[in-house]
Amino acid sequence: MSQAAIAQIFKALGDPVRLQIVQRLSNGAALCMGELSKDLGISRQGARKQIQALVSAKVVQLHPAGREVKVQLDSAALQQGRDFITALEAQWDQRLLALKQFTEQ
Amino acid sequence: MSQAAIAQIFKALGDPVRLQIVQRLSNGAALCMGELSKDLGISRQGARKQIQALVSAKVVQLHPAGREVKVQLDSAALQQGRDFITALEAQWDQRLLALKQFTEQ
DNA sequence: CAAATATGCAACCATAAGGTTGCATATTTG
DNA sequence: CAAATATGCAACCTTATGGTTGCATATTTG
Numbered sequence: 001m002s003q004a005a006i007a008q009i010f011k012a013l014g015d016p017v018r019l020q021i022v023q024r025l026s027n028g029a030a031l032c033m034g035e036l037s038k039d040l041g042i043s044r045q046g047a048r049k050q051i052q053a054l055v056s057a058k059v060v061q062l063h064p065a066g067r068e069v070k071v072q073l074d075s076a077a078l079q080q081g082r083d084f085i086t087a088l089e090a091q092w093d094q095r096l097l098a099l100k101q102f103t104e105q
Numbered sequence: 106m107s108q109a110a111i112a113q114i115f116k117a118l119g120d121p122v123r124l125q126i127v128q129r130l131s132n133g134a135a136l137c138m139g140e141l142s143k144d145l146g147i148s149r150q151g152a153r154k155q156i157q158a159l160v161s162a163k164v165v166q167l168h169p170a171g172r173e174v175k176v177q178l179d180s181a182a183l184q185q186g187r188d189f190i191t192a193l194e195a196q197w198d199q200r201l202l203a204l205k206q207f208t209e210q
Numbered sequence: 211c212a213a214a215t216a217t218g219c220a221a222c223c224a225t226a227a228g229g230t231t232g233c234a235t236a237t238t239t240g
Numbered sequence: 241c242a243a244a245t246a247t248g249c250a251a252c253c254t255t256a257t258g259g260t261t262g263c264a265t266a267t268t269t270g
Binding site: 032033034044045048064066067068069 | 248249
Binding site for chain 1: 108109111112113114115116117118119120121123124125127128131132133134178180183184186187190191193194196197200
């Protein structure tokens with residue numbers, strides 16, 4: 001996984017509106033664009049742009065169905081983000097441990 | 106933890122330069138601004154602005170020491186980010202399970 | 211003390227982001 | 241078929257972002 005791709009995932013999650021969209025998707029049943037765009041405090045077209053940002057970061061996938069378009073969460077992106085943080089934390093803990101051992105000598 | 110604060114953490118991680126800074130910090134010993142600003146492909150002042158973004162998101166803390174300023178990772182922010190993703194994944198898995206049970210009837 | 215070092219701050223610039231409005235287009239449905 | 245519904249696309253505006261340069265300031269060090 002490239003650094004840039006990871007950054008894109010985090011960037012996609014780095015906005016309150018998009019975060020709410022992702023949360024709704026993880027919560028309930030499959031939602032279409034229209035449903036998803038409601039109650040975000042912005043226009044449908046504004047919401048569309050945010051959803052597109054999630055698509056570009058591959059956090060979400062679009063599935064056309066008739067005149068609707070279903071929006072589906074891609075949990076792989078979430079996992080990649082989580083894995084990256086986990087790796088950082090592991091390095092950090094290791095560093096703290098080494099520091100502790102050093103000072104205890 | 107407010108939605109906005111979480112979004113800010115992800116936003117801070119959502120840039121290749123900042124991601125690299127965080128990685129360096131999790132890796133090695135405590136670094137000062139100057140060290141941290143090297144080899145990022147941008148000027149010192151440019152790097153400074155990125156570090157400031159990390160400070161604002163509380164991903165990193167500054168500790169002045171003489172004429173230097175040490176930059177330290179705040180692992181709490183990482184954990185908050187990871188926890189948020191973990192919660193999303195849990196909801197998602199639960200939803201998938203419910204769907205599976207529904208189709209199996 | 212003077213020179214070197216580490217940093218800070220402000221102005222500036224180009225581009226990206228977040229949002230809007232208006233209009234076009236495909237698909238249902240009565 | 242006509243009306244309603246769900247969506248797409250483009251232009252536009254304002255503000256944020258990522259970066260630069262130039263200069264000021266504090267701390268070491270010879």
